Amino acid sequence: MDIVSFFVNLLKDPRSAIAAWILALGPVWVYTPLFLVVFCETGLVFTPFLPGDSLLFAAGVFCADGGGLNIVATLAVFVTAAVLGNTSNYWIGRAFGRAIIDSGKVRSLTPERIDKVHGFFEKWGALAIVITRFFPFIRTFAPFIAGTSKMGFARFTVFNAIGGILWVGVFVSLGYFFGGIPFVQDHFEWIIIAIVVVSFIPTAAGLIKARLASRPVKDR
Numbered sequence: 521m522d523i524v525s526f527f528v529n530l531l532k533d534p535r536s537a538i539a540a541w542i543l544a545l546g547p548v549w550v551y552t553p554l555f556l557v558v559f560c561e562t563g564l565v566f567t568p569f570l571p572g573d574s575l576l577f578a579a580g581v582f583c584a585d586g587g588g589l590n591i592v593a594t595l596a597v598f599v600t601a602a603v604l605g606n607t608s609n610y611w612i613g614r615a616f617g618r619a620i621i622d623s624g625k626v627r628s629l630t631p632e633r634i635d636k637v638h639g640f641f642e643k644w645g646a647l648a649i650v651i652t653r654f655f656p657f658i659r660t661f662a663p664f665i666a667g668t669s670k671m672g673f674a675r676f677t678v679f680n681a682i683g684g685i686l687w688v689g690v691f692v693s694l695g696y697f698f699g700g701i702p703f704v705q706d707h708f709e710w711i712i713i714a715i716v717v718v719s720f721i722p723t724a725a726g727l728i729k730a731r732l733a734s735r736p737v738k739d740r
Contacts, residue, residue, distance in 0.1 A: 530557070531571050534578040535708055542588040551593060554579060555601045561660060562605030565612070565620070568628050568660035573691050574712045580695020595692055602684035606649070606663040610676055613667025621668070629664075633657065637665045646675050650683035659687075 530537045541550045554575070561570035576598060583591040612620075620626055621634065637658060640648035652662040666676055698704055704711055 533709055534571055534575045538578055538582055551597045555597050558598055558601035559605040562602055563608040565629060565664050566626055568657040574715050576688060576691035577695040577715055580692040581699030583696045584700050595688060598688040599684050602688055603681055606680045609663035610667040613664035617668030633661055637661050646679045649679035653683040653687035
């Protein structure tokens, strides 16, 4: 039950979680849980629920003067975690992807989500690796599907690095430059909820569209 409470609190208020890590682990080891959360969210198909956008934003807030995190170290740790996470997911998909999908044991790998990711690749090619970075849940499955479909690793790596740098840079910078605004500080939990909701809108819309498209057309 404690682990469930931990994840619920992390999703609800990543700022408090980071503050607790800074106090408990100090200015060096605090980067370990930050790395692990982003790595697992992007690198393991069964943990897409972990906070990505909101955690990056909250960490950016702590990178401001006196916040406890160093902006350069934070960017480096998050980019490394994002790139290595996607790389891990790619190789899992390449080695075991078809077996995992066919087994049906990973409930987060729904047919709708798989179809959505395939749609991204059909439309954008390798650039989908960059685009899906900004779509919760979908960004977890994109490298897995890229590996399953045997995308060339060199090509994947280039777009993986570009996507990781852009994703981390955007959300950490938003927290760094705007997190200190009194309105944001006073309504931080609502800001986090807004980030999550806005991030999920394209993903949810795409999944609904994919589900509707998969339904058989009834004869009138």
